[in-house]
Amino acid sequence: MKLISYVHLGEARFGAAVEGGIVDLTGLGGVETLREAIAADMAEEIADYLEGRAAELSFSNVTFLPVIPDPAKVLCIGVNYAEHKAETGRPDVEHPTVFTRFADTLLGHRQPLVKPHFSNRFDLEGELAVIVGRGGRNIPEDRALEHVAGYACFNDGSVRDWQRHTGQFTPGKNFPASGGFGPWMLTADEVEDYRTLPITSRLNGKVMQEATLADLIFPLERLIAYCSTFTALAPGDVIATGTPGGVGDKRVPPVYMGPGDLAEVDLGPVGTLVNPVIGEDDL
Incomplete structure (x- = not known):
């Protein structure tokens, strides 16, 4: 469904x-x-x-609307594909990198992402979002997928200069109307093996990112187990699982989103999230 x-x-x-x-x-x-x-x-x-x-x-x-308009938690995973880790120059790590998004920064399918007035480095990040079904704490990896209600497309729109003001990602990940989440949730029973899912991001029809979920450094089972150890997961919570290589910020020359652009995150059978981009000054 x-x-x-x-x-x-x-x-x-x-x-x-x-x-x-x-x-x-x-x-x-x-x-x-x-x-x-x-x-x-x-x-x-x-x-x-x-x-x-x-x-x-x-x-x-x-x-x-965003698939879940009112999640209690939106947990985002950073640097979770080897190609993206390589392009950012980050070292190997033992544990997932986790940061948070505020639910009110997210928009639904077809709704316009807003490039902030204070930055020209607004970047596209296509991701798979996991929606928690059955909550809990200390969920074991071998039971983790039993806690998944479904999957959706996620665009973790990132304001790169603000993201890198310090070692904390939060400011660059939480500008108003900067992220997309949709168009719907494909229920988990419709996905036999999430690792076979393709993920492709496009900007104005040009492919920017392309991978499969098998390329995750930390697989979904590990992410769910890890996150449920430090916080109790609840039904409707969202885990955005990281973005592949090819982000605009690391291209030569860089490629960022701006007014008039069209951003797409395509996850094959899960769906395709489409968001136009406008400028904050156009509001």
Whole structure:
């Protein structure tokens, strides 16, 4: 299933993306948001409800929200592909690099990313996002995938100069409207082996990044186990798993996102996240 959060007629809702559009699920089982549906473990109930139902809404008649508009936590993993580690000159490390994003910096599919007024180094980072299904602490690696509700595309838009003001990434990763998350969550049962998933990022149709999830330095099982050791994961939490090599900041000459550009993160069967780019001065 492809589960989606969106706004229709001024009201935030959630539903399933099906052939030709959306089936609204708001209120089913008494839940009002996708995060609540994940927490209530409603996958089977939703699947039964969708059986034989046709789309009720066109995609063109809704505003896409981030897949999970209200996660308690968005944990991001840095330098998690060997090619990206090499292009940044970073050393081998024993543990994942983890930083946080604020949920209110994220936008849904088709919504415009905003290049900050204070920087011309706004960079595209395509990633796979893992959405936590069953929460917990100290999750063992061999049970970690049992805690995954699904997967989505993520653009960890990075303001490089602000990211490198100090050794902490937080400022460069949390400008308003700087990240994309969507268009939907593909439920985990639809992905037999996440390592076979392709990941491709494009800027104005040009391929910038290309890899597979098998190229992760720290695989999903390790990331879930590690993160759940220092914090209790909750249903609807998000782990963005890192970006491949090819980031614009390390190209010669550098390639950054700016007003009029179109950024895409393509994860094959998971979906393709598309965001235009505007300038902060255009708001």
